[in-house]
Amino acid sequence: MDLLNAFIALSNFVLIPGIAYGSQLALGALGVTLIYGILRFSNFAHGDTMAFGAMATIMVTWLLQSWGISLGPLPTALLALPFGIAFTALLLLGTDRVIYRFYRTQKSPPVIFLIVSLGVMFIMNGLVRFIIGPGDQRFADGERFIIRAREFKAWTGLSEGLAFKTSQGITVITAVIVVAWLFWFLNKTRTGKSMRAFSDNEDLALLSGINPERVVTITWILVAALATIAGVLYGLDKGFKPFTYFQLLLPIFAAAIVGGLGNPLGAITGGFVIAFSEVTITYAFKKVLTYILPDSLDPTGLVQLLSTDYKFAVSFVILIIVLLFKPTGLFKGKAL
C-alpha cells in the first residue's frame, strides 16, 4: 500500500506535470529547430512569438466567451486557437518581409540573423505587453479536471490523491496530434519534402527549381502554428504572463540543442529530457521516501536537490553535460 501511495505521489507531482511540461517544451523546441534547419539561424524571438500567439488566442477567447460561445467540457481557447495561429502567422510573415528578407538577400551569416532576432524579440516583447499588459491573465474557463485528487482518494481508498487537469490531458493529446501531423507533413507531402530538401542541401534545392521564398513562407506559417499551440497549452496549464514566456526561451533552446538542432525527433526528446530533469531535480522527495523507506530511515529534510528558484539552472547543466559527450546533440542535428 505504501509503495502504491509513493507511486501515486510521484505521478501526481512528477510524472504528470513532467509529461505536460515536456510536451509544451517539445512543441516550442520543434519551432526553434524548424527555423534552424531551414532558415539556418537560432531564433531568439521564439519565446515571445509563443507569447504573442497565446495573447492573440486569449483575446479571441475572451471575445468568444463574451458571446457565450463555448466548447462544452473543453476550453474555449481551443476554438480560438486557429485565429491565434492566423494572427501569429501574419506577424511572422510581416516580420520576415520587413526584416529577415533583407538579410537573406544580403546572404548574411547566421550570427547576424541571431542578433537581428534578438531585436525582433524585444519588439515582440514590448508589443505583447503593450496590448495585453505585463500581468497574469487567466483564460481557461475555470479549473477543470479529468481526475480530482479528492475523488481519487475516495474512489481508491488511498491516502495520496491524484489530480489530472483537463489542461494537462489536452496538452498531451494535442502534442501527439501535432507531432504526428508534422512528421507526416515533412515526410510524405511534396511541400514537406521540398522543405527537407532545402534544409539538407540549399544549393541543390535551388538548382532543382525549388522556390526558396515559398519554402521560407511555409516554414514561418508552420512555426507560427507550433509556437501558438505551445504558448496556448502552456498558458492553459500554468497561466499566461509575458515574462514567463521570455524565460521559457532557455529550456526551449536547451531542449532543441540537447536533441540536436535541426532535428525534429531530437527536439521532442530534448523537450522531455529537460522537462523531467527540471521537475525531478526541483521536487521534494520527502513524501515519496517516507512511504518507501522504513520508519527509522524517514528523511528529516525535504530531500529536494535544488530549490525551484534555480530551475532554469537545470537546463544549463543538462545542456553542458550532453554537449560534453555528444557535441551534436542526442540525435545528429542539422537536417530535417
Add this chain to the structure above:
Amino acid sequence: MIVVDGLVKKFGGFHAVDGASLSIEKGTITGLIGPNGAGKTTLFNVIAGVHSPTAGRVTMQGEDITGLPPHELFHKGLLRTFQIAHEFSSMTCRENLMMVPGGQSGETLWNTWFGRKRIAEEERALRAKADEVLEFLTIEHLSEQRAGEISGGQKKLLELGRTMMVDAKIVFLDEVGAGVNRTLLNTIGDAIVRLNKERDYTFVVIEHDMDFIGRICDPVICMAEGKVLAEGTLDEIKANEQVIEAYLGTGLKNKVKEETGA
C-alpha cells in the same frame, strides 16, 4: 544560345574569372577545359546564378539572365551539375530525382489539402520518369537506397540523372565523369550525345579527360587564369602554344614539343 560577355568574379582581391567572354551555340556539345584553378567551375557558378558576378553580362537567347537566382534559371531551362556531387542525403535516390522539377503543384499548403488528386497524378508521372532515368543510368538497384550512402561515382550518375528529369534547354556538366569507371564513362558520353540529338539539349561539358572531350565535344574552349585562351576543335586547341604553356608551364613546353615532333 548563351553569350558571356566580359565576366569577372572576384573573391576578395583574387580574380577567379577575369574578363571571360564566350558564346555557346545552340545544339552543340561544347567542351570546357583548362588547368586546375582556371576558373571553370566559378564560371559555371556565375552563369547558373550561384554567385553573382563582379562585372559582366550573361544572356540566354538574347535575354539578360545575369544574376538571376538558380531556381528561376532552372525554370528557363538552364541546368547544371556539381563538380563535387550534391545530394539530398536523407532521401532515397528515387526521391532525389523526383525532387528535381521544383515548383510542382504539391508545393503549396493549399494544394497539400485540396489538390490531392492532382498531386497524386504528378507524383505517379514523376515516379515513372525517375525509374526510367535510373534504369538508363544502370543504377535502378539503388532506387530505394539513401543517396547519402551511395558511392562517389554513383552520386555523379545521380547528378547526371537530375538533368534528365526535365526538358532542359542547356545543361552545364561539371566533371560528370570524374570518378566514374571507363565503361560507364562511355555510357555517359553516349547518353549526352543522345540527349543532344533526340531531345535537343545544348551541353557545356567541363572535363579533364581529353579522350572523352575528343569523342563528344565540338567546339572546345580552353580557359586559364580566369580568361578564355582559345576556342576551336580539340586538335586546334592541342596545337595552340598558349594552351600548352598554360597546362605545362614554359619549362615543360619544349619537352612536349620534342615528343610530339612539333
